[in-house]
Amino acid sequence: MGDLEAKSGLVTGAANGIGRAVAKRAAEQGSFVLVCDIDDAGGKSCVQEIRDAGGRADFLHVDIAVEDDVAQMVAATCELGGSFDWACNNAVGGTRAFGPLHEVREEDWRSGLEVTLTGTFFCIKQEIIRMLETGGGSIVNISSPAGLQGEAFLAAYSAAKGGVEGLTKTAAAEYAQRGIRINTICPGGIATEAIARYFDFYPEAKEKTIGTHAMRRLGQPEEIADAVVFLASDRSSFVTGHALWVDGGVSVNSHML
Numbered sequence: 365m366g367d368l369e370a371k372s373g374l375v376t377g378a379a380n381g382i383g384r385a386v387a388k389r390a391a392e393q394g395s396f397v398l399v400c401d402i403d404d405a406g407g408k409s410c411v412q413e414i415r416d417a418g419g420r421a422d423f424l425h426v427d428i429a430v431e432d433d434v435a436q437m438v439a440a441t442c443e444l445g446g447s448f449d450w451a452c453n454n455a456v457g458g459t460r461a462f463g464p465l466h467e468v469r470e471e472d473w474r475s476g477l478e479v480t481l482t483g484t485f486f487c488i489k490q491e492i493i494r495m496l497e498t499g500g501g502s503i504v505n506i507s508s509p510a511g512l513q514g515e516a517f518l519a520a521y522s523a524a525k526g527g528v529e530g531l532t533k534t535a536a537a538e539y540a541q542r543g544i545r546i547n548t549i550c551p552g553g554i555a556t557e558a559i560a561r562y563f564d565f566y567p568e569a570k571e572k573t574i575g576t577h578a579m580r581r582l583g584q585p586e587e588i589a590d591a592v593v594f595l596a597s598d599r600s601s602f603v604t605g606h607a608l609w610v611d612g613g614v615s616v617n618s619h620m621l
């Protein structure tokens with residue numbers, strides 16, 4: 365029996381990268397999964413892969429920066445999956461302008477925060493509203509080490525992820541006694557198309573990024589997906605308000621090795 369057997373949940377940003385791996389792994393573990401994204405083609409192909417493997421999934425076009433979309437996403441998970449047990453808020457968007465803080469333009473700052481912070485806030489809020497009605501659940505936000513230790517040249521992204529960390533701990537405190545757990549995962553560098561595009565643009569960044577990991581390699585999206593399933597499932601029943609680093613050792617100092 366899978367860790368999410370007979371449960372129902374959603375993944376935002378599930379058309380690609382980490383979100384796609386989370387959706388597939390959660391379905392393998394027995395859950396219905398609502399695959400949510402603004403990328404319709406990618407989302408539909410993710411659903412097809414899940415169904416071809418015998419899993420249960422549907423796609424919904426969702427822009428997490430639009431609160432009505434987010435409310436519909438939660439309602440659809442209940443209707444199509446029969447319950448609402450878990451959610452993985454993974455989508456990242458807006459302009460990921462790269463450069464020193466004193467050169468960040470207002471529009472890039474606002475755009476970076478609109479999806480990654482405000483959109484994640486809408487998700488957490490609407491998921492909690494529904495979970496208060498249904499008796500609880502588990503929310504997993506995909507954050508970043510950048511949110512806790514900053515990251516040079518990524519001011520808006522770091523601020524947005526820092527905001528996600530603060531929201532997560534606040535919600536964990538407010539709803540712990542009402543059956544809702546909420547945690548973050550801070551992935552190290554993960555081999556997705558997003559990071560590949562970044563390395564294409566800044567080739568020198570690849571070696572430097574890998575060098576910050578004690579394991580001296582990037583992670584695979586499935587290594588994040590396994591951690592999401594753990595936090596979404598009842599196996600983590602006493603874990604809330606936690607930032608779980610799944611990072612190949614970014615958080616330890618390995619530069620002498």
Ligand SMILES: NC(=O)c1ccc[n+]([C@@H]2O[C@H](COP(=O)([O-])OP(=O)(O)OC[C@H]3O[C@@H](n4cnc5c(N)ncnc54)[C@H](O)[C@@H]3O)[C@@H](O)[C@H]2O)c1
Pocket residue numbers: 376377378379380381382383400401402403406426427428429454455456457458479483506507508509550551552553554555556557558559
């Ligand atoms: N890849 C890494 O190395 C890494 C490291 C640390 C943290 N993360 C975090 O992991 C998560 C996933 O990263 P990824 O590398 O898979 O990214 P990705 O760019 O491959 O995927 C992000 C997905 O979000 C979707 N999206 C964008 N805007 C949206 C919106 N407004 N509404 C709904 N969906 C939207 C995109 O279409 C895409 O499918 C992000 O939160 C990211 O910050 C990634």
